[in-house]
Amino acid sequence: MSDTGHGHISSTRNPRIRHALRLRQSAYRRAHRQTLAEGYREIEAVLRNGVPIQTVFACEELLLTPEGTELAARLQSRTQTSGGRFHTVSRHVYGRLAMRASVGGLLVEIKPPVHSLRGLVPHPNERLVVLEDVDKPGNIGAVLRTMRAAGSSTLILATHGRGGTDLMNPNVIRASVGLCFDLRCVEAPVEEVVGWLNRQQCTVLAVSPEGRSLYRTGGLPGTVACVFGSEATGLSPIWRDVAHAVAAIPMTPGMDSLNLSVSVAVVLYELLRRGLSEPD
Structure with missing residues (x-):
């Protein structure tokens, strides 16, 4: 799986990682109208509903199943066509990003729909x-x-x-x-x-x-x-x-x-x- 030119991230000091980590804070999420989703079923729901994906973080070391590899490929294709970013990340960086254990090596930064x-x-x-x-x-x-x-x-x-x-x-x-x-x-x-x-x-x-x-x-x-x-x-x-x-x-x-x-x-x-x- 290539990184489509968006680069590999191995440091938690990277601005993309720091931004993603701050999205755990409610005020920051509201200000940027962004949030994070992890877990294969959750990400499938994002894709199914056409929720804009702005950044994908993928840890290749943790993509251990055909399901995970196939989902990562679809996310990569989505970012290529939508102008989003696709980053491979080190296991250490992914460990900082992940909000729970055993979520399969994928985390997406999205702009969820806002209904009124x-x-x-x-x-x-x-x-x-x-x-x-x-x-x-x-x-x-x-x-x-x-x-x-x-x-x-x-x-x-x-x-x-x-x-x-x-x-x-x-x-x-x-x-x-x-x-x-x-x-x-x-x-x-x-x-x-x-x-x-x-x-x-x-x-x-x-x-x-x-x-x-x-x-x-x-x-x-x-x-x-x-x-x-x-x-x-x-x-x-x-x-x-x-x-x-x-x-x-x-x-x-x-x-x-x-x-x-x-x-x-x-x-x-x-x-x-x-x-x-x-x-x-």
């Missing part, structure tokens, strides 16, 4: 998910996987400006196995999200322990926005004011919470059951 509420239109009768101030990337990634399984295609992160997890976080990409590129993901202030839901005439289902049992909640017509808070703080009061229904997931005595992705799964599949339809 302004251009977002719900699909007919969609069950979309709203997460308020969820700050754990692993939770967001797990929710995305749950949504994909249940046929939900839109995730909105509603924030109060406290610097929660951003959708470009490499750990969101990892935890979702790249599904963050397959689904429509938007981040916006809570007030804007509430206004958008109202304009789109969405039925708002707030999920909170203070509600009545999910299984006794009445009809939820049209497009339904299922709103969840963080495991630590739950939903803010604004959602009780705007919700058409507040539902609780019933639990046996002694239990007061579920993992966020489990809660999302319970609600989405209950709505599917009511519609007697299979996930798309």
Whole structure:
């Protein structure tokens, strides 16, 4: 595998490497609108969705499988046609770049798509998910996987400006196995999200322990926005004011919470059951 003239990097002081390392910082990612993806399935999702690849870092010593070699060749071809960069790197440099062990010797620097509420239109009768101030990337990634399984295609992160997890976080990409590129993901202030839901005439289902049992909640017509808070703080009061229904997931005595992705799964599949339809 040649390096297409872009050069081999053996020092962590190289400007390309220093830039990539700084992309682990949220403020730096946001300023440059770039992030990192590693892992074969995650990179396949990048390619599948046409996400612009700006730089590829490949460690030939770690490309030990036909799958890895073939993927590296496709990445090399993509950078040749798109004007991106392809660098081979030493094992030491790759060790500094990699965010987890055993990811196969490939890491890509990408410019992920940025969606906004302004251009977002719900699909007919969609069950979309709203997460308020969820700050754990692993939770967001797990929710995305749950949504994909249940046929939900839109995730909105509603924030109060406290610097929660951003959708470009490499750990969101990892935890979702790249599904963050397959689904429509938007981040916006809570007030804007509430206004958008109202304009789109969405039925708002707030999920909170203070509600009545999910299984006794009445009809939820049209497009339904299922709103969840963080495991630590739950939903803010604004959602009780705007919700058409507040539902609780019933639990046996002694239990007061579920993992966020489990809660999302319970609600989405209950709505599917009511519609007697299979996930798309």
